[in-house]
Amino acid sequence: MKKVWIYWVLGLLVLAATIAVFTQSYTEEAVIKYFPLDETTAFKSFGTSLEFSGQEDEDEYEVVWEVSSESEKPMYLRQDVSLLYVNGRLKGVVSKWEENASIIKKKTSIHGEDSQKYQAVSFHHGELHLGEEAIRSIQATSGDELYVIDSPHTKRTSFTSPETPEEEEWKQRLDHTINQQIRAQWDELLAHFQVKESDYTAVPLTRLADFEDKELPGVPKGQSERIKGQLWEGLYKNYILGIHDTNSSHPIQSYIPLLLFDKKGKHVMVLYEDDTGKKHQLLQYY
Template sequence: MKKRLLMLAIVPLLCIGIFIYIWQTSTSPVITYFEEDKVMNYHKTSTYLKLLSEESRDSYEIGWKSHSVSERELYLRQDVSLLFHNGRLRGVKSKWKENASTIKLKEKVTGEDSNYYQAITYHHGEVHYPDDRITSIQQMSYDQLYVIDSPNTALRSFKKAESDFEYEWKRLLRHTTEQQLAYSWNQLMEHFQVDKSSYRAVPLTALKRFNQEALPSFTPVQTNQIIGQLWEGLYKNYIIPLVTSKSKSETLTSYTPVILFDKQKTHLMVLYEINGEKKRLIQKYPAF
């Protein structure tokens, strides 16, 4: 009898737990592009990398931050930031808030040896109006940091080279990064049989330029929509799987995705891999 009563008590609790899990999963926010808001904007958006300290003779600590403030509280605010070193993924941070204007992301990561760090953040907000009309605002921010950790010199860092010593290290680290990414991207293009001459290739870490720069033959408003829908696809197909993979394994291998803009201006393609699995995302342009 006691066992039966215990089961009768446990089953409803299990059902409630399953319901809560499903509800939370199904209502997790996603980045959704809506028509660009003509009035609302950001007061501030930033991404910041800094060498904090030397942890030991073999390692050091990097500070990785992003910060965004909209002009007023919005129905939904969401930021996602990605950190790469020498072209390889180092970390992903994502945060969302309801009825908020400010989002801050802050993380410390440990590094070893000399590295070229790059971080890009996508800042997104949904603006809801009383007539059920929904618009959105978006902005990208970026930072980079060169860290020199050599047996022959003291640990140091810089963002822009200002001396012959720094220019030489910048050249070396960028060359190493570009070689790694060229190899990775060529493998992806060969795998998916992509004709390189038909596309304009842009690394994910270079997307910030489209805050001000329009895509060829597109207006700034059209560019804003293409980039917003690109991040919507990236979040769903690249960022969420990254977080899922990271929770299952301590090791995660991914390199900076390459965005291929079709020269015929009909679509874009994103090529990337997660733990050796090659992926392709194709997005057609809207009918402007």
């Protein structure tokens, strides 16, 4: 009888340990997954901000990168993920999730030098589990950009939109140089995958937040939110998670991905190149 009791207790301990490991594995690998949108709740607020924090020394300065969101009520799983590009190249990703929470906040300081263009795009997501009902979700996209001018010939300054002729000149100069570099890589990707750009509406990933309150280009009417949610799910799985995977190619230092929305309303294509030079093509059919 004593042996039976010991085996029974050990069995319970093994079961408990197995459940604990499974739960830990699930939570540590929390991913963004699209579920039908819930019509009864939404975000109270969400946003991404890039702010010039100040001068560290004569050669360096600091930029504060912040992403935050608050849902109207606590969610089973809340998560925000944000990507930062500097002069068109990916410099970092932040991701934060909380269980049974409504608020997500993440603030990061970036050290910079010389004149730079900073762009951030973020996806805010929440899963709602209500007993036997189907899982629902809420979602939103936000973004921000910041120009920092750091030149021996002018006073160090920053702006989102130029307010003086000098700032406008610096904006045009930076945009021209960055766009030339990005365009060259996009042309290589289009040629490599034999894609005819005129069949698509091209949108840089960093401009996706522009469509937060309007339809995506060329998609079936009323389907934008579903397509947007599934697009972010695919980006998270295939593009963002690669940043943390040291055993495979990751996109750090790569240029902004190009989103191509089919003008016939059939699919969206994502093209990007990782830092090893490997070219990637993702396809999402509607």
